[in-house]
Amino acid sequence: MENLVIHGVTVTADPSLTTAEITALVEEEIKLWQDKNKTLGRLELTLDGDSIVVRAVEKSPIRRVRRITGYLSALENFNDAKRAECEARVTHC
Template identity: 50%
Template sequence: MIIRDVKVVAESGITEEEIRAIVDEELQLWKRKGKELAEVQLTIEGEEIVVKAVERSPIKRVRRITGYLSTEDRFNSAKQAELSDRRAHI
C-alpha cells in the first residue's frame, strides 16, 4: 500500500489507522533530519509494532548530451527529445 508517497508493508493485525499514524510520525521525523522516506515496514513482535524505515536514495542519474553534464529534470525540450531518440547499440 502507498500512503503519502511512501510504500508501506505491514503485517495483518495492524489497523489502517495505526499505519497512517506511524507513517505520519516517520515522515515528520525524517523531514527534521533532512532526508526522504521511501518505505516503511511494520511487523508485530509480541505486543509491539516494530518499525523499519528505508531512506529514498539520494543518487541522481547524470547524463551527457552534446558535451554537457546535467540531470534529466534540467534538460530543455530539445535535449529531452535527443535523449528519447537515442538507441542502444549492442
C-alpha cells in the same frame, strides 16, 4: 503482510494493524525524517509480541552522471560545449 501506499510511502504492514494505526505511524515517521532533511521511501511494520517494530528506508533519488573529456558530472553542471559534446555522441551497437 499487507502492502499499502500512504502519503507516497510504500508500507508493508502486519495484517492485524488497522489502517488508522498504520497511517499514524507513517505520519510520525515522515515527520522524523523531515526533521533530518531526508525523505522516507519505504516502511515495514511488524509485530513482536505487544510491540510494533518499525523498519524505515530512505528514498534515494537516482542521478545520472556522465563522463565527458575526463570529467564526471551531471549534465546540468556542464557548460554549453560539454553539453553539445554529449548530445553529439553516437551510439554504436
